[in-house]
Every structure is written in structure tokens, then in C-alpha cells.
Amino acid sequence: MNRRKFMKKSIQSSAVIGAGIAGSNLLSSCGHTQSLEKKVSADIPLPIQVVLDDVGWWSGKDGSEYQEPYRTGINRNHVPADYQAIVELGKALGIRPQAATVLGEWDKQNILRNVPHSTWMGDNWDNSQWVGPWLEETADIINNNKENFEITVHGLGHEWWTDGKFTRAEWADDDGVMRPKEILVQHLDAYAEIMHQNNLGELPISFVPNAFRHSFGVTKGNDISLAQLLADRGFTYINTPFSSMFNSAAAQYGLFGVDSGIMTIDRGADLLDWNVIGGKPDGAINGPTCGMHWPNLLHENPEKNPEVVARWVKLLAPYNQKQETMLSKNSVEFQQQLAHNKLTKVKVADNLINLNFSDTKNVGTIAPNEELTIKVSCECELVFTSDNIKIISASSQKINDSILHKLNLKMTGNKGAQITFESKS
Numbered sequence: 403m404n405r406r407k408f409m410k411k412s413i414q415s416s417a418v419i420g421a422g423i424a425g426s427n428l429l430s431s432c433g434h435t436q437s438l439e440k441k442v443s444a445d446i447p448l449p450i451q452v453v454l455d456d457v458g459w460w461s462g463k464d465g466s467e468y469q470e471p472y473r474t475g476i477n478r479n480h481v482p483a484d485y486q487a488i489v490e491l492g493k494a495l496g497i498r499p500q501a502a503t504v505l506g507e508w509d510k511q512n513i514l515r516n517v518p519h520s521t522w523m524g525d526n527w528d529n530s531q532w533v534g535p536w537l538e539e540t541a542d543i544i545n546n547n548k549e550n551f552e553i554t555v556h557g558l559g560h561e562w563w564t565d566g567k568f569t570r571a572e573w574a575d576d577d578g579v580m581r582p583k584e585i586l587v588q589h590l591d592a593y594a595e596i597m598h599q600n601n602l603g604e605l606p607i608s609f610v611p612n613a614f615r616h617s618f619g620v621t622k623g624n625d626i627s628l629a630q631l632l633a634d635r636g637f638t639y640i641n642t643p644f645s646s647m648f649n650s651a652a653a654q655y656g657l658f659g660v661d662s663g664i665m666t667i668d669r670g671a672d673l674l675d676w677n678v679i680g681g682k683p684d685g686a687i688n689g690p691t692c693g694m695h696w697p698n699l700l701h702e703n704p705e706k707n708p709e710v711v712a713r714w715v716k717l718l719a720p721y722n723q724k725q726e727t728m729l730s731k732n733s734v735e736f737q738q739q740l741a742h743n744k745l746t747k748v749k750v751a752d753n754l755i756n757l758n759f760s761d762t763k764n765v766g767t768i769a770p771n772e773e774l775t776i777k778v779s780c781e782c783e784l785v786f787t788s789d790n791i792k793i794i795s796a797s798s799q800k801i802n803d804s805i806l807h808k809l810n811l812k813m814t815g816n817k818g819a820q821i822t823f824e825s826k827s
């Protein structure tokens with residue numbers, strides 16, 4: 403199934419019910435509760451999460467022609483301002499972009515000497531040229547902006563080296579077969595240790611496989627899946643394009659699948675190629691992920707990074723204004739909302755919005771799905787009450803001739819819930 407069909411299916415299954423907006427009637431015409439139903443529509447919007455790959459390099463060089471990693475390909479070293487660009491994107495949109503980070507060049511103590519297959523230098527690994535004040539400066543940027551920057555595991559060196567030569571990629575080979583788990587455990591341990599070296603906190607709980615080499619489920623010669631290995635370390639979620647994921651047909655819910663409790667989400671196609679610097683993004687985000695690579699957000703001259711960031715803000719902001727989509731504020735909200743978008747049924751009847759969680763409760767993800775967002779449109783402003791779901795917050799904005807309400811909800815039971823609406827008068 404292609405991506406567009408996914409989208410269509412997902413919107414159908416989240417059931418926009420109701421007569422929609424009668425274009426010519428203005429706000430004053432809402433009238434009695436009895437007639438309100440026809441003018442109200444409710445939706446569980448598709449969440450969109452921003453994911454940037456290949457963050458973390460200090461060298462910008464694409465070294466793939468001489469057995470060094472595919473880095474970002476930008477013709478300069480990376481600088482703290484390149485991290486600030488991610489934060490600024492997050493602040494402007496009220497989101498927490500996920501930086502899928504390669505940490506090898508943050509290794510202050512050359513611990514990767516002892517981690518097999520992790521670098522082109524093997525046990526001669528020497529990272530001293532990348533150890534300097536920029537590490538602390540950048541750690542401060544990340545730690546002072548936790549609401550707008552999430553570190554996601556991408557890898558140590560991005561590729562897999564044997565005797566100084568690499569194959570793709572670090573976590574799985576070209577056939578999607580997981581690398582030996584005993585070694586991958588060492589890679590995860592080293593990742594956690596480099597996080598600690600730099601005061602970046604604990605091992606993250608989200609993952610983007612490098613070079614998108616990944617399989618859904620257990621692969622040949624292994625007794626557990628990569629998802630299981632990650633679940634054992636506290637991860638809850640993997641983001642990767644299903645077009646290149648092996649065994650993607652086993653993903654149960656179209657836009658995502660659950661693999662050993664790990665929500666594995668289809669990234670779809672990025673708007674720009676991985677090596678486009680100073681990108682001019684164009685086109686539509688057709689699924690739950692706005693994927694890009696770090697240089698797509700950056701300028702050759704880091705002082706001009708904000709110009710590129712502004713273009714992405716302009717492209718993404720409208721998705722918050724639509725009833726059927728929203729920008730997720732972080733990856734936890736993202737996972738919950740995607741499960742509800744796909745599995746929770748919403749229906750407007752009389753003066754009630756009915757939510758049915760009977761499929762959602764069986765989704766099988768490690769991460770809980772207690773919270774969700776619905777968007778409700780009407781020509782007039784509505785007020786909402788419920789006895790069986792908690793309305794954490796409600797806000798509204800005028801979009802053209804109607805009012806789009808956004809309700810953040812917290813489930814109190816997992817069968818279903820009803821929300822009563824009436825015209826605010």
C-alpha cells in the first residue's frame with residue numbers, strides 16, 4: 403500500500419462524522435442543542451513528529467569513499483549553532499524535534515577502542531581532535547532546552563567496520579539482518595556511557611536505524627528481534643521508512659506496527675534528499691513523520707541557519723491549523739496520539755462526542771495510551787463537559803468561518819467515553 407492510501411485509510415478509520423460546516427452560516431446561527439449536532443464534526447488528528455537524522459557529527463565530511471562514515475556531507479565542521487537550529491525549530495512550533503544522533507565523535511575517553519565494529523580505526527580509535535569546549539557548549543544547549551530537543555539513538559559510527567572496511571549499517575546489514583546481539587548490547591552500553599561522559603542524561607528510549615537497515619520481527623540467525631533488544635533497554639519506539647523495512651507487511655496497523663511492544667512507525671518519504679544543504683522544503687507531509695537529515699535544516703554559513711529554520715516553520719505550522727492533523731509536542735504524545743488516530747473511533751450523535759477505545763486498548767505497545775487529542779469544529783464556540791474522561795485542557799481558534807476546538811483528554815477507563823457539548827452563549 404502506498405503512502406497516500408495509508409493516509410486516506412487512517413483518516414477514514416478515525417471517522418470524521420457529522421455534517422461538517424455549512425459555509426454561509428456564521429457564528430450566531432448555532433441555535434439550539436438539537437440542531438447543533440449537524441454543525442459539529444470531531445476528529446482524532448494524525449500527529450506529526452519531526453525527526454532529523456545524522457545529528458552529532460563534528461566533521462561534516464561524507465567519508466564513505468574512504469571507509470569513513472556517511473556523515474552529513476556539509477562542507478564545514480559542525481558547530482553548536484547547528485544544534486541551536488533544532489531548538490529554534492522546536493520553539494517556533496511548540497514541538498520537541500527528535501535528533502537521531504550519532505555519538506562517536508562525542509567520545510572523550512576513546513572508549514570505542516573497545517567496542518567491536520564501531521569505527522574505522524578499530525582499537526586505534528582516537529577522537530582527540532573532536533574533544534573541545536564545543537562539547538560542553540552544545541550539551542548546555544541540549545540540557546537547557548529539553549522541551550525542544552530530544553536525543554534519539556542513531557548509532558556510534560553509523561556503519562559496521564570489519565578490519566577497517568565498512569558495510570551498511572551499524573544495527574543491521576543490507577538484508578535487514580540484525581547484527582549479533584552480543585555486539586549490539588556493547589554498542590548500546592557505549593552509547594549510554596558517551597551520554598554520561600557529556601552529561602547528556604540516560605540512554606534515550608527512541609531509535610532510528612541508520613541507513614534505514616531494519617527488519618520488523620526476528621531475523622535469520624537471531625533468537626530475538628532488534629525491537630526486543632531495545633525493549634529490554636527501556637525503548638518504546640522506532641521510526642523508519644516502511645518502504646525499506648524488511649517484513650513490513652507484518653506491521654499490523656498500516657502506519658505503524660508493534661514489534662515486541664515497540665511501536666514501529668512508518669517515516670514515509672522525506673521531502674528532501676539526505677545531502678541537501680540549506681533546504682527549501684516544498685510539498686505535503688503525507689504521514690505521521692516529517693523526516694529530514696540535519697543539513698536540510700542548516701546553512702553552509704551557520705549564522706544563516708535561522709533562514710533555513712524559518713522555511714521549515716512556514717511549511718509545518720499549517721498542520722496545527724487543520725482539523726485532521728496536529729504537530730505533536732513530543733514523541734510521547736506522538737505515540738499515544740497515533741494509536742488513537744488509528745484505532746479509537748469517534749462519532750458525533752445528539753449533543754455528544756462518543757469515543758470508543760475497544761480496539762485501542764489492545765494495541766500492545768509498551769508505552770501507555772492514556773492521553774489523546776481531539777479536534778472539534780463548529781460555526782460557534784462550544785463548551786465541553788464529561789463524567790467519564792478528563793478534559794485536561796481545551797482551546798479554540800477561528801479558522802475561516804468556523805471555530806476549531808482542541809481538547810486534550812485523559813482516559814479514566816478503557817472502554818469508551820462521552821463528551822457533552824453545547825453552544826457557549
Ligand SMILES: [Zn+2]
Pocket residue numbers: 455456556560611612613
Ligand atoms: Zn543516518
